[in-house]
Amino acid sequence: MSSSIALHDKTLSELAQGLEAGEYTSRELTEAFLARIERLDGELNSYITLCREDALRDADAADARRAAGNAAALTGVPMAIKDIFCTEGVRTSCGSKMLDNFVAPYDATVIEKLKAEGVVILGKTNLDEFAMGSSNENSHYGAVKNPWDLSAVPGGSSGGSAAAVAAGLAPAALGTDTGGSIRQPAAFCGITGLKPTYGRVSRYGMIAYASSLDQGGPMARSAEDCARLMNVIAGADPRDSTSVVRGVPDYVEGLDYNLKGLKIGLPKEYFGEGLSEEVEASVRAAIKVFEDAGASVQEISLPHTHLAIPTYYVIAPAEASSNLSRYDGVRFGHRCKDPQDLEDLYKRTREEGFGDEVKRRIIIGTHTLSEGFFDAYYIKAQKVRRLIRQDFLDAFDQVDVLMGPAAPTPAFDLGAHKDPLSMYLQDLYTIAINLAGIPGVSVPAGLAGKRPVGLQILGPHFGEQTLLGVAHQFQQITDWHRQRPEFGQEQA
Amino acid sequence: MALEHSDVLRAAHLARLGLASQDAEAYVEDLDRILAMVDQLQQVDTDGVAPLAHPLEATQRLRADEVTESNQRERFQQVAPATEQGLYLVPRVVE
Structure with missing residues (x-):
């Protein structure tokens, strides 16, 4: 092998180059990742289902396609998929007992696109049940550990995807983000994660949690890798009527971005009470990097x-x-034993199939939508949602991007937030972005002891090309995204 | 707006979610605190603000009313808990 970097430490882009140069085959690459997962994931629990046979079959097909001269940019590259995307013939659990026996009869649109590109799916990664959580502790399949510090959570809900990429158990993964579920685990695990604009990536076949907020996106080792994945997965889908019909730019071309003259806004509300000193120090140091490269910085209010x-x-x-x-x-899914009548079938099936956090949210949601409460809660929240969105629209009249922390602290300890409300409050820097529908990316920007810190960069609707360009330029100057945890290195 | 034990049981029933009366206790405290946090919204002046249902304010895209899917009943029923002659089985509803 020509490079001294171990295969599992390479970026998706480097692996694609290696395949193109014939340094290794997709089969060799896939076998290496599968072996590494089998050796190391017992400790992390980042995968729910490993797709060994399908992956090797697809790797062989990718090698044949390359030999025939028909390879696309990412043909033969392996990756992991959050277990919320329906994958034909593979159990798609969504982290729930309810779907423990559900083998999806069809592919989500993004899975179809990745398969058409020739990407090899290694397996389905762990998550908080139905994507409801910020620590991956709400999974029916158990908690995931953070490879940087095994006593810490990886974040959530895309915790398995983030941990797998950070630990070199996949070069990249798909995640979903409803209130921070790509960006916060990306920050906690020291990887790059992009939540695209609402509607930019098809949600068809992506199991729904909150349909006006949910958005799938890439989680990888670099902004460049995220751009390559966006080039494959972005775009309108006739099967998702909420996907946006609008031209898709070439995100890789957008990486060549000039930071000189970039106008950065710092939302003062993102640097207030509750922000840990070590996170603030890393984020401010990162912003200084942009200033030194010719960007201007001004305070903004949201x-x-x-x-x-x-x-x-x-x-x-x-x-x-x-x-x-x-x-x-x-x-489909779980069904209780010996139902007495239809109501008993529904009630016991749902009582047995859902975990506590999911039940909490179903009860809250049913209560707030019920007669006598709907206007006071739901309509009121929709009105405030408009005010929150308007904050961002006003901000982007003045600046090109906003920057701040992705989370108020580095990854917290497993079991640290047993109280649901205290867990909810951890999402204060990510959640407004989903309400506004704008894109955001988290990039590695430092370490607090052993635990990574993420810089969050936000842009206007459909500003992904700029976000990835800005993030990529940061990664040309810094090497935080090149840092790897000690976990799994000695067995390399 | 405080949440009562009876509100939790009512919502659970509306959601067809089995919840024993004694188990509802555990939810009442958590949910009441969550709703107390949500009640901050009541302080906000939203006079003249229209509700926002879609972050891009897009309206639902319509399509022609044409059959685009083939019949895949057998395939989809393979994952069903109980079927017979192409029908989904549930407990008897009408005696």
Whole structure:
């Protein structure tokens, strides 16, 4: 092998180059990752299902395609998929007992696109049940550990995807983000994660949590890798009527971005009470890097920031209570034993199939949508949602991007937030972005002891090309994204 | 707006979520605190602000009313808990 970097430490882009140069085959690459997962994941629990046979078959097909001269940019590169995307013939659990026996009969659109590109799917990664959580501790399949510090959470809900990429158990993964579920685990695990604009990536076949907030996106080792994945997965989908019909730029071309003259806004509300000193220090140092490269920085206010969490905890559970009504024990998924009547079938199936956090959100959502409460909660939250969105629209009249921390602290300890409300409050820097529908990326920007710190960069609707360009230029100057945890290195 | 034990049982019933009366206790405290946090919204002046249902304010895209999917009933029923002659089985509803 020509490079001294171990295969599992390479970026997706480097692996694609290595395949193109014939340094290794997709089969060799896939076998190396599968072996590494089998050796190391017992400790992390980042995968729920490993797709060994399918992956090797697809790797062989990718090698044949390359030999025939038909390879696309990412043909033969392996990656992991959050177990929320339906994958034909593979159990798609969504981290829930409810779907423990559900083998998806079709592919999500993004899975179809990745397969058409020739990407090899290694397996399905762990998550908080139905993507409801910020620590991956709400999974029916158990908690995931953070490879940087095994006593810490990887973040959530895309915790398995983040941990797998950080530990070199996949070069990249797909995640989903409803209130921070790509960006916060990316920050906690020292990787790069992009939540695209609402509607930029198809949600068809992506199991619904809160439909006006949910968005899938890439989690990888660099902004460049995220750009390559966006080139494959972005775009309108006739099967998702909420996907946006609008031209898709070449995200890789956008990486060549000139930081000189970039106008950066720092939302003062993102640097206030609750922000840990070590996170603030890393984030401010990162912003200094941009200033040194010719960007200008100004303070901005997003005055409704403090209302984002209350607004989210009306809208998201309301939409969840509706979306999750489909799990009724009739057509697929768990069904209770010996139902006495139809109501007993529904009630016991759902009581047995859902975990505590999911039940909490179904009850809240059902309550707030019920007669006598709907206007006071749901309509009120939708009005405040407009105010939150307007904060961002006003900010982007003045600056090109906003920067701040992705989370108030580095990864917290497993079991640190047993109280649901205290867990919810951890999402104060990520949640407003989903309410506004804008894109955001988290990039590695430092270490607090052993635990990574993420810089969050936000842009206007459909500003992904700029975000990835800005993040990529940061990664040309710094090497935080090149840092790897000690976990799994000695067995390399 | 405080949440009562009876509100939790009512919502659970509306959601067809089995919840024993004694188990509802555990939810009442958590959910009441969550709703107390949500109640901050009541302080906000939203006079003249229209509700925002879609972050891009897009309206639902319509399509022609045409059959685009083939019948895959057998395939989809393979994952069903109980079927017979192409039908989904549930406990008897009408005696």
